[in-house]
Amino acid sequence: MILLELLNLTFEREHGPNRDSNVKFAPLACRQPEPFWRNKSDMDTFKTARDAAFALRPDQPVYCFRPTVLSADALAFKSAFPGKTAYAVKTNGEPMVLETLAKAGIDCFDVASPAEFAAVRAVAPKAELLYTHPVKAQSDIRLGLETYGVRVLALDHEDEVAKILRAVHGLDLDPEEITLLVRLAVRGHAAYELSKKFGAAPGHAVELVQRIARIGFRVGLCFHVGSQVEDTDTYERALASAAWVRSRSGAPITLLDIGGGFPAPYGHDPRQKAPVHPDTAALIAEVVEEAREWGFDDVPMVAEPGRVIVARCFSLIVRVLLKKGRRIYINDGIWASLSDSWTGKITLPARLLPDPARRRHNGDPQKVVAFKVCGATCDSVDILSRPFFLPETVDTGDWIEIGHIGAYSLALRTRFNGFYPDTFVEVTTPFEAAGPAESFASVETMAD
Amino acid sequence: MILLELLNLTFEREHGPNRDSNVKFAPLACRQPEPFWRNKSDMDTFKTARDAAFALRPDQPVYCFRPTVLSADALAFKSAFPGKTAYAVKTNGEPMVLETLAKAGIDCFDVASPAEFAAVRAVAPKAELLYTHPVKAQSDIRLGLETYGVRVLALDHEDEVAKILRAVHGLDLDPEEITLLVRLAVRGHAAYELSKKFGAAPGHAVELVQRIARIGFRVGLCFHVGSQVEDTDTYERALASAAWVRSRSGAPITLLDIGGGFPAPYGHDPRQKAPVHPDTAALIAEVVEEAREWGFDDVPMVAEPGRVIVARCFSLIVRVLLKKGRRIYINDGIWASLSDSWTGKITLPARLLPDPARRRHNGDPQKVVAFKVCGATCDSVDILSRPFFLPETVDTGDWIEIGHIGAYSLALRTRFNGFYPDTFVEVTTPFEAAGPAESFASVETMAD
Numbered sequence: 038m039i040l041l042e043l044l045n046l047t048f049e050r051e052h053g054p055n056r057d058s059n060v061k062f063a064p065l066a067c068r069q070p071e072p073f074w075r076n077k078s079d080m081d082t083f084k085t086a087r088d089a090a091f092a093l094r095p096d097q098p099v100y101c102f103r104p105t106v107l108s109a110d111a112l113a114f115k116s117a118f119p120g121k122t123a124y125a126v127k128t129n130g131e132p133m134v135l136e137t138l139a140k141a142g143i144d145c146f147d148v149a150s151p152a153e154f155a156a157v158r159a160v161a162p163k164a165e166l167l168y169t170h171p172v173k174a175q176s177d178i179r180l181g182l183e184t185y186g187v188r189v190l191a192l193d194h195e196d197e198v199a200k201i202l203r204a205v206h207g208l209d210l211d212p213e214e215i216t217l218l219v220r221l222a223v224r225g226h227a228a229y230e231l232s233k234k235f236g237a238a239p240g241h242a243v244e245l246v247q248r249i250a251r252i253g254f255r256v257g258l259c260f261h262v263g264s265q266v267e268d269t270d271t272y273e274r275a276l277a278s279a280a281w282v283r284s285r286s287g288a289p290i291t292l293l294d295i296g297g298g299f300p301a302p303y304g305h306d307p308r309q310k311a312p313v314h315p316d317t318a319a320l321i322a323e324v325v326e327e328a329r330e331w332g333f334d335d336v337p338m339v340a341e342p343g344r345v346i347v348a349r350c351f352s353l354i355v356r357v358l359l360k361k362g363r364r365i366y367i368n369d370g371i372w373a374s375l376s377d378s379w380t381g382k383i384t385l386p387a388r389l390l391p392d393p394a395r396r397r398h399n400g401d402p403q404k405v406v407a408f409k410v411c412g413a414t415c416d417s418v419d420i421l422s423r424p425f426f427l428p429e430t431v432d433t434g435d436w437i438e439i440g441h442i443g444a445y446s447l448a449l450r451t452r453f454n455g456f457y458p459d460t461f462v463e464v465t466t467p468f469e470a471a472g473p474a475e476s477f478a479s480v481e482t483m484a485d
Numbered sequence: 486m487i488l489l490e491l492l493n494l495t496f497e498r499e500h501g502p503n504r505d506s507n508v509k510f511a512p513l514a515c516r517q518p519e520p521f522w523r524n525k526s527d528m529d530t531f532k533t534a535r536d537a538a539f540a541l542r543p544d545q546p547v548y549c550f551r552p553t554v555l556s557a558d559a560l561a562f563k564s565a566f567p568g569k570t571a572y573a574v575k576t577n578g579e580p581m582v583l584e585t586l587a588k589a590g591i592d593c594f595d596v597a598s599p600a601e602f603a604a605v606r607a608v609a610p611k612a613e614l615l616y617t618h619p620v621k622a623q624s625d626i627r628l629g630l631e632t633y634g635v636r637v638l639a640l641d642h643e644d645e646v647a648k649i650l651r652a653v654h655g656l657d658l659d660p661e662e663i664t665l666l667v668r669l670a671v672r673g674h675a676a677y678e679l680s681k682k683f684g685a686a687p688g689h690a691v692e693l694v695q696r697i698a699r700i701g702f703r704v705g706l707c708f709h710v711g712s713q714v715e716d717t718d719t720y721e722r723a724l725a726s727a728a729w730v731r732s733r734s735g736a737p738i739t740l741l742d743i744g745g746g747f748p749a750p751y752g753h754d755p756r757q758k759a760p761v762h763p764d765t766a767a768l769i770a771e772v773v774e775e776a777r778e779w780g781f782d783d784v785p786m787v788a789e790p791g792r793v794i795v796a797r798c799f800s801l802i803v804r805v806l807l808k809k810g811r812r813i814y815i816n817d818g819i820w821a822s823l824s825d826s827w828t829g830k831i832t833l834p835a836r837l838l839p840d841p842a843r844r845r846h847n848g849d850p851q852k853v854v855a856f857k858v859c860g861a862t863c864d865s866v867d868i869l870s871r872p873f874f875l876p877e878t879v880d881t882g883d884w885i886e887i888g889h890i891g892a893y894s895l896a897l898r899t900r901f902n903g904f905y906p907d908t909f910v911e912v913t914t915p916f917e918a919a920g921p922a923e924s925f926a927s928v929e930t931m932a933d
Binding site (some may be wrong): 096097126127130148149150151152153156169170171172173174175176177194196197233234235356358359360361366368372411414415416417419420433448449450451452453454455456457 | 544545574575578596597598599600601604617618619620621622623624625642644645681682683804806807808809814816820859862863864865867868881896897898899900901902903904905
């Protein structure tokens with residue numbers, strides 16, 4: 038009951054739910070020390086988000102974490118993929134997530150910075166770290182090699198080879214212990230084009246492969262096809278490019294990293310027909326078969342799934358602070374969990390949790406209408422670019438549970454205006470199993 | 486020399502600058518405890534950012550704080566404005582900023598959340614807090630009134646009056662002790678339109694004024710005209726609206742809050758003629774005169790400056806991690822200090838600080854060209870939407886000092902990908918006084 042005490046909900050526990058809310062939240066310092074309930078074992082557990090909302094009556098956003106869903110989704114990927122599964126830490130680097138993954142048997146992580154090295158090491162001392170950021174600070178390369186045992190690094194430019202070599206010489210390491218992945222530029226189908234920033238064109242990639250092979254490094258190839266990629270054409274094009282680079286360079290390729298891009302299930306506009314979500318295992322099997330066809334059956338493979346593993350394991354409870362006609366003001370927004378500056382537009386499933394203490398009910402509960410959603414800050418751009426579709430009766434004091442928000446939501450929070458959602462509970466029922474999502478929230482979140 | 490020790494720069498201190506960089510940064514935990522050098526007294530002090538860059542040779546972004554510039558800009562505003570100066574904490578709520586302002590004599594703060602209440606109270610126990618967010622959580626209203634002595638609150642809807650009244654009754658406060666500011670919708674000139682989210686239309690505002698006066702609250706009026714407002718027409722329209730609401734409601738108005746919007750000085754595209762920056766004192770005098778003309782000479786006034794006070798007191802040292810032709814990769818980006826998802830486009834002055842240890846120099850140092858700037862994360866959207874104009878010779882390892890970055894930069898940092906700029910030094914020379922800004926960085930930052 039630590040969380041309850043923390044929220045000073047003693048009044049409510051004695052007097053029952055009270056809309057007039059004598060709830061007093063502990064003041065949040067602008068820079069909070071690590072809250073102790075972040076350890077999974079300290080979180081309060083509820084059967085559903087509805088139970089959590091009605092018990093806690095929170096005025097601040099509450100993340101509902103489902104470790105069993107996370108473990109299941111991670112193991113589903115791992116068992117379907119014949120290579121190494123490297124979780125993409127950038128998607129959600131919360132300690133509770135990394136710890137659950139490590140316990141579930143994920144022993145390889147895709148990392149990009151010293152903070153990510155440390156976050157993984159804190160929960161998985163023996164896990165393998167793949168340092169896949171193509172552009173790295175000199176000191177970070179050294180730190181990775183020296184302190185965190187990094188032995189796989191990505192690059193797409195000869196100056197990066199020089200940086201890595203400098204650190205390898207400085208630490209007196211043998212290049213043969215180290216695999217350098219040459220990142221290939223690929224044209225993706227995904228709205229979100231990853232190659233405009235990173236990746237060497239095929240001819241350049243051949244030069245890089247030959248250069249690093251000459252030095253004595255082990256050589257791998259990697260690419261990143263995009264996000265929510267639902268057909269395998271994009272992977273096929275990338276594999277064709279990888280096969281060409283391998284053949285032209287003549288160097289032995291010891292690792293093939295196919296990146297991420299595997300789609301997570303989301304919601305859909307209820308006015309339209311439900312899309313068919315592709316089966317992850319079938320998609321993986323297809324990509325692996327393509328790789329075999331392009332001659333990579335003798336090369337160990339790695340994948341870097343993020344979204345497909347972590348999307349479903351969090352939902353978010355937000356509260357309606359004010360209703361003005363067809364406009365609602367909620368306690369979260371674009372500067373916190375609902376960052377919508379992304380091009381990848383995703384429809385999240387949502388569920389209205391009407392405050393049982395509310396007496397007034399205006400409108401038809403069966404009628405679902407579009408509400409413009411204004412975010413928590415006093416910033417006027419903090420308005421979601423697309424509406425939430427909710428029952429007409431939604432009103433001040435109600436809660437909304439937004440499902441499948443585990444990817445790129447926590448990771449993109451700012452402390453702007455002092456609003457920083459950082460309260461967590463554990464929930465045992467999967468979002469889908471807690472009744473129909475009678476509403477939905479079209480939030481634009483980050484692509485993979 | 487605490488910072489130096491922290492950065493493990495011992496090697497460099499013994500062996501001098503070394504491009505091969507045996508610098509090892511302490512691993513940054515994803516959730517750092519409050520770093521101790523955040524206390525102003527613990528920061529290393531340098532004469533210029535150049536001195537700081539060459540001494541620290543930082544691979545991570547470093548904020549250069551200029552407390553004397555901050556005090557001067559705050560006092561310049563305060564002495565020019567005949568009413569109460571309430572610093573808008575959202576612009577930059579760093580403890581070192583609030584502490585410096587409090588010491589300089591700023592005793593009133595514009596706040597919007599429990600975290601902002603606490604941040605101000607931590608450095609200014611007696612300061613007045615104006616709770617100007619028109620939409621507030623019930624528990625936050627109570628917290629403000631009970632724990633933080635808030636006595637001025639803004640609103641733009643009758644349901645918000647009900648929430649405040651509930652808290653006032655719950656705490657057995659006398660409404661006469663409390664001033665409620667009715668936020669007026671105003672049409673601004675600024676690109677950044679603040680009234681689409683907040684503000685009551687004139688007729689509605691009259692009703693609200695009458696309602697809260699009947700209850701026994703003291704009544705004020707407030708508006709927010711936008712950001713970087715360089716002419717006073719926008720203020721005049723808002724004042725006309727306020728005068729109309731005052732006259733129609735017949736209620737005594739005890740406070741007029743004219744909001745923010747006063748422009749800070751920035752840079753300009755060197756290929757174009759330098760714009761004339763309006764004199765802040767003259768602008769204030771004009772607005773005050775307008776207020777008198779609209780009959781508010783008998784009403785105490787408040788202003789909520791943010792950007793105009795805090796923009797100049799920070800610059801940021803970033804490092805070039807890689808150069809690919811006319812593209813540079815730096816160690817900061819849109820998810821940290823250089824958030825460019827804003828509509829308010831601002832040109833920041835910048836200065837190249839070439840690494841003295843670098844031997845290669847390609848190109849003409851006199852030729853300034855446009856470089857596409859890729860941010861620190863491995864996210865492909867992390868590319869600034871506009872180029873930096875820099876001498877052609879800029880290369881991997883160089884630093885760039887970006888000036889006037891105090892407003893809405895620190896405030897909008899995320900921890901995405903584990904990159905979180907949070908290193909500070911104190912610098913004694915104003916940015917402008919440290920030599921010409923031979924380059925410039927067109928970053929799009931938040932409007933006021």
